[in-house]
Amino acid sequence: MKLAPWTTLTALAERYDAFLVDQFGVLRDDERAYSGANEALLELKGLGKAVILLSNSGRSGEFNAGRLVNLGFDRAGFDRFLTSGDVAHDILARETAERPGTRCLTISSGGDRDLSDSLGFESVDDAVHADIVIISGSEAERIPLAAYRARLEPAARRGVPCYCTNPDRHKLAKGGITAPGAGSIALAYQDLGGPVRWFGKPYPAIYQKARSLLSGVAADRIVCIGDSIEHDIAGAAKASLASCLVRTGILAHSDENELAAITETHGARPDYLMERFVA
Numbered sequence: 001m002k003l004a005p006w007t008t009l010t011a012l013a014e015r016y017d018a019f020l021v022d023q024f025g026v027l028r029d030d031e032r033a034y035s036g037a038n039e040a041l042l043e044l045k046g047l048g049k050a051v052i053l054l055s056n057s058g059r060s061g062e063f064n065a066g067r068l069v070n071l072g073f074d075r076a077g078f079d080r081f082l083t084s085g086d087v088a089h090d091i092l093a094r095e096t097a098e099r100p101g102t103r104c105l106t107i108s109s110g111g112d113r114d115l116s117d118s119l120g121f122e123s124v125d126d127a128v129h130a131d132i133v134i135i136s137g138s139e140a141e142r143i144p145l146a147a148y149r150a151r152l153e154p155a156a157r158r159g160v161p162c163y164c165t166n167p168d169r170h171k172l173a174k175g176g177i178t179a180p181g182a183g184s185i186a187l188a189y190q191d192l193g194g195p196v197r198w199f200g201k202p203y204p205a206i207y208q209k210a211r212s213l214l215s216g217v218a219a220d221r222i223v224c225i226g227d228s229i230e231h232d233i234a235g236a237a238k239a240s241l242a243s244c245l246v247r248t249g250i251l252a253h254s255d256e257n258e259l260a261a262i263t264e265t266h267g268a269r270p271d272y273l274m275e276r277f278v279a
Helices: 009-015 037-046 061-070 084-095 112-117 144-157 182-191 205-212 229-238 257-265
Strands: 016-023 050-055 080-083 103-107 132-135 162-166 169-174 179-181 196-198 222-226 240-247 272-274
Touching: 009 037, 009 222, 009 272, 037 050, 050 061, 050 205, 061 080, 080 084, 080 205, 084 112, 084 205, 103 144, 132 182, 144 182, 162 182, 169 182, 169 257, 182 196, 196 272, 205 229, 222 229, 229 257
Parallel strands: 016 050, 016 222, 050 080, 103 132, 132 162, 162 196, 222 240, 240 272
Antiparallel strands: 169 179
């Protein structure tokens, strides 16, 4: 069974006015920009298209935008970088405004505690003392999931609420290897009996926020471009938006039968396929 028709960025630009573009696996891997990706973004902006980069990153959009620029991307190539971390910050800021002194255990990569710090939480390293847990990143390419489970178990046993700001179950690590992502750690926490609240694709809040930034662009004039059926394609479907699956990134080595099985599992099928995100 054919998954979807093949297309090009030029053809999509003739049909759509706004583009919600994933970061990892579409524009870059863990180390470098994909060839032609920067030029493709600039091409869309040159055609007058709205471009929002939509990422399951626990860090802020501004941080991610700066990182892209450091990889050689032009800041003029996109209007806004919106992350699951941004959405989580807005919601948690409202919900914890009257809870001073909240003690937070953050599971992340590179020691990132930006969300906890920006909300004024007290950071703790021991789950025994945590009032909330934030899971925003993974270093599972070097830390076994069993070690994460052991560290988190005291909080899960007490029913401490967990906020997963990056629901990706897999990540592209250095050298192009695939490793368990933050979403896999959050699933382990859930398996231990702890409650988990999820932010980012495929959940609705990030799409609602993105739509609010598009100045009334009609839903049928918006297309989402990503490399994950589970997150990008399923999220677009739930938001009633068109989607295009690029054949780079997390599913680059999956054959047609494997892709068909994944679409069946998640109940989401892309409207288009594209080899790479290039103009």
